[in-house]
Amino acid sequence: MKKQSSLLRRMALGMVGVALAACGMVQAEETVVMDGSTTVGPIAKAFAEYYQKQNPGVNVTVSESGSGNGAKSLINSACQIANMSRAMKDKEVAAAKEKGINPIHHVIAMDGIAVVVHPSNPVKEISMEKLHDIYTGTITNWKDLGGPDKKIVVISRDTNSGTYETFESLVMHKDKVTGDAEVAGSNGHVKQRIAKTPAAIAYLGAGFVDKSVKALTVDGVDATAETIASSKYPISRPLYMVTNGEPTGHVKAIVELCFTEAGKKIIEDIGNVPPMKK
Amino acid sequence: MQLATRSLLNRCFTWLCGLSVVLMVAALFMLLGPITFRGVSSVIFRQTSEFDRMEHDLFGRGSEDKVKTEYDRMMSAAAPIFASMKAFEQELDGMPSSQRRELKAEYESFREALSELLGPIPGSESSLLARNKYGQTRWDRALVKFDHFRYVEDWVVSDHSEDGMLVKKRTPRELRFAGTKLESAFNYLDKDRLAEIMQPRLRVYLNFFTDVSHDSHFFGGIWPELWGTLLLTIGAMLFAVPMGIIAAIYLVEYATDNWMISLIRICISTLAGVPSIVFGLFGLSFFINTIKLSESKSVIAGSATLALLILPTIIRASEEAIRSVPNTYREAAIGLGSTRWHAITSVILPASLPGILTGIVISMGRAAGETAPIIFTAAVSVGAAPGILDVAHMPTPALSWNVYNICTEHEAVEEIRHVQYGMVLTLIALVLLLNGTAIVLRARVSRKLKG
Numbered sequence: 001m002k003k004q005s006s007l008l009r010r011m012a013l014g015m016v017g018v019a020l021a022a023c024g025m026v027q028a029e030e031t032v033v034m035d036g037s038t039t040v041g042p043i044a045k046a047f048a049e050y051y052q053k054q055n056p057g058v059n060v061t062v063s064e065s066g067s068g069n070g071a072k073s074l075i076n077s078a079c080q081i082a083n084m085s086r087a088m089k090d091k092e093v094a095a096a097k098e099k100g101i102n103p104i105h106h107v108i109a110m111d112g113i114a115v116v117v118h119p120s121n122p123v124k125e126i127s128m129e130k131l132h133d134i135y136t137g138t139i140t141n142w143k144d145l146g147g148p149d150k151k152i153v154v155i156s157r158d159t160n161s162g163t164y165e166t167f168e169s170l171v172m173h174k175d176k177v178t179g180d181a182e183v184a185g186s187n188g189h190v191k192q193r194i195a196k197t198p199a200a201i202a203y204l205g206a207g208f209v210d211k212s213v214k215a216l217t218v219d220g221v222d223a224t225a226e227t228i229a230s231s232k233y234p235i236s237r238p239l240y241m242v243t244n245g246e247p248t249g250h251v252k253a254i255v256e257l258c259f260t261e262a263g264k265k266i267i268e269d270i271g272n273v274p275p276m277k278k
Numbered sequence: 279m280q281l282a283t284r285s286l287l288n289r290c291f292t293w294l295c296g297l298s299v300v301l302m303v304a305a306l307f308m309l310l311g312p313i314t315f316r317g318v319s320s321v322i323f324r325q326t327s328e329f330d331r332m333e334h335d336l337f338g339r340g341s342e343d344k345v346k347t348e349y350d351r352m353m354s355a356a357a358p359i360f361a362s363m364k365a366f367e368q369e370l371d372g373m374p375s376s377q378r379r380e381l382k383a384e385y386e387s388f389r390e391a392l393s394e395l396l397g398p399i400p401g402s403e404s405s406l407l408a409r410n411k412y413g414q415t416r417w418d419r420a421l422v423k424f425d426h427f428r429y430v431e432d433w434v435v436s437d438h439s440e441d442g443m444l445v446k447k448r449t450p451r452e453l454r455f456a457g458t459k460l461e462s463a464f465n466y467l468d469k470d471r472l473a474e475i476m477q478p479r480l481r482v483y484l485n486f487f488t489d490v491s492h493d494s495h496f497f498g499g500i501w502p503e504l505w506g507t508l509l510l511t512i513g514a515m516l517f518a519v520p521m522g523i524i525a526a527i528y529l530v531e532y533a534t535d536n537w538m539i540s541l542i543r544i545c546i547s548t549l550a551g552v553p554s555i556v557f558g559l560f561g562l563s564f565f566i567n568t569i570k571l572s573e574s575k576s577v578i579a580g581s582a583t584l585a586l587l588i589l590p591t592i593i594r595a596s597e598e599a600i601r602s603v604p605n606t607y608r609e610a611a612i613g614l615g616s617t618r619w620h621a622i623t624s625v626i627l628p629a630s631l632p633g634i635l636t637g638i639v640i641s642m643g644r645a646a647g648e649t650a651p652i653i654f655t656a657a658v659s660v661g662a663a664p665g666i667l668d669v670a671h672m673p674t675p676a677l678s679w680n681v682y683n684i685c686t687e688h689e690a691v692e693e694i695r696h697v698q699y700g701m702v703l704t705l706i707a708l709v710l711l712l713n714g715t716a717i718v719l720r721a722r723v724s725r726k727l728k729g
Contacts, residue, residue, distance in 0.1 A: 031668075031671060031672055033574050033575070033658075038687050041659070041689070042494070042689045045493075045494040045659065045660045046407055046493070046494070049408075049492065049493055049494070049660075050406060052662075059661065059662045059664075060661070061658040061660065061661030061672075061673050062658060062660045062661070063575070063657070063659055064659050064683070064687050065653070073574070076566070076567055076574075077573060077574070078566060078573070078574035078575060079574055119433045119444070119446075120433055120444045121443065121444065122435065122442065122443065122444050148441050148442025148443055149441070150441060150442075185686060185687075186686050186687040187689070188686055188687045188688050188689060188691060189686045189687070192691070207689070208689055210690070212692075214433075262406055265405065266406050266407060269406065269407045269410060270407070
């Protein structure tokens with residue numbers, strides 16, 4: 001019996017020891033937390049990797065939970081940089097101000113929202129009106145777009161997504177997306193759904209377009225670096241990193257990375273367009 | 279009922295039971311087989327010489343000279359391709375403009391396919407993204423890229439498709455360059471030559487478990503995820519085990535049967551049935567936003583949330599274990615003059631330890647594998663492995679979350695499927711290992727008790 005109680009005591013002592021160790025914590029590393037858009041995600045991850053290589057001892061973490069969650073994180077001071085593929089809404093700014101947060105938007109890249117279909121779809125182009133009508137549910141067959149007689153599988157994004165918000169204001173003009181639309185949670189998810197669904201249509205950040213999907217021309221314009229930079233492509237938008245107040249230190253350096261030669265190259269390699277000027 | 283009918287029914291039932299067991303085992307194998315096979319391919323695979331170069335650059339392993347010699351050898355083996363590309367570029371300049379424009383686009387696609395296979399083409403602009411700096415590091419991926427190099431995939435109108443959709447058509451890329459100087463590149467680079475250039479060989483990449491990842495999981499291992507999962511699980515145990523056992527002791531030894539206690543019991547049972555995402559949201563709003571356990575997502579907030587999730591299991595198991603200790607033990611201890619508390623610590627708890635450990639085993643596996651509770655409280659897509667001293671303010675990647683993250687949110691998931699399966703297998707192995715350790719521990723405690 002003696003032995004058993006000593007075993008128990010040892011276990012208890014061990015736990016107390018670890019708990020004590022956990023209490024005496026010190027801040028050993030500097031951490032920059034980024035949260036938000038899945039569209040900005042690839043740029044943010046590449047920036048994080050590049051910045052940590054240049055500045056050993058700094059830990060930059062990136063989460064991709066959507067623009068809406070990025071904004072919420074910043075408002076709750078849960079991150080230093082909110083990656084957003086749309087600007088903060090008035091409501092969010094008001095909520096931030098209430099908590100003493102002063103959100104400042106930094107444009108870090110330009111992005112086009114590509115309209116994509118399965119590569120087997122013969123349709124090559126779409127107009128903004130037709131796109132609007134597909135997403136309101138007025139047009140439901142590819143035949144109306146000069147395609148095959150097939151029902152259109154409409155894929156949209158969750159309301160937390162900045163890409164959705166931009167699409168809603170630029171294409172939908174605040175009309176509601178049809179209830180028949182399938183909702184995907186991220187750019188990557190959209191791409192995988194399109195690559196496997198021949199009759200589907202969806203929209204996603206231009207940086208995500210690859211051979212598994214086909215991007216349509218919108219109003220006769222291809223989404224290329226030039227047309228996005230000049231806003232000739234009708235669904236172009238800036239991508240943001242939002243900080244609390246004017247950034248300083250590491251946060252400032254990361255946010256302004258997009259103006260450096262290295263940052264511009266990274267953005268281009270990922271498939272977005274670097275911002276014009278500060 | 280006739281005796282014959284009864285025995286027939288009996289036999290049918292036996293067969294049915296046997297069948298269901300066989301089905302279950304088959305399902306298990308069908309599930310575990312591919313996971314194991316593909317998961318193992320993240321550790322044991324055929325590497326190319328680009329792997330050594332990547333490993334040297336990113337992880338500082340291998341000798342510089344050797345890597346350089348190997349790279350020079352590779353480049354000289356591939357030199358005829360680059361030479362014919364140069365010749366073609368000159369040829370291109372002399373062509374009439376309509377033909378040039380068409381061929382130029384084809385040539386761009388050729389260059390892209392080649393650099394994806396062999397790495398940056400000498401003389402081209404260097405990229406800062408590691409994924410563009412190296413050719414294929416794995417032979418299986420190299421073969422896929424080689425196929426993209428040899429064949430162009432087009433979607434064309436065809437008589438075969440009835441519904442007006444385009445069909446995929448593979449044409450050899452060299453046909454596009456027929457009659458030009460680039461043709462010799464295709465004659466040169468066949469599969470044997472590719473093997474000569476890239477030198478595929480078997481590699482056991484055990485560092486997969488201890489390497490950090492680079493360029494959003496394109497290269498490297500899963501150490502931050504593995505370590506994060508371990509920290510979260512151990513952290514959850516540190517919170518939940520003492521609390522759970524103390525609660526169980528109170529419920530069995532001290533509480534009298536009244537409506538309050540029944541209410542508490544009902545609450546615990548209900549808690550066990552709450553979906554895990556609810557715990558995640560609660561953890562965010564309580565641990566992070568309300569009591570500010572940490573500024574933002576952190577290991578400690580994630581552990582606390584996971585602890586809440588497994589608490590009911592631990593309480594329930596401990597309660598049963600303590601209740602099953604024969605009353606005579608208690609009576610004997612008190613009869614010998616021990617206090618109630620002393621009787622609990624020296625007699626009842628040791629006697630119920632095997633049962634309590636079972637509860638811990640079950641909940642430990644659950645804590646390691648849960649995703650939803652840590653999405654908002656601890657997990658990030660990319661980040662360093664936090665040190666023990668950093669758990670209060672650093673979020674962490676974790677296996678369960680990153681498996682999900684890679685398959686839904688990663689920009690190029692097809693390129694890194696092996697990492698994803700590696701993570702899945704590691705998670706399963708980790709849970710089995712944790713459970714195994716606990717089972718051995720339990721067996722030892724039981725033996726001690728008997729002896």
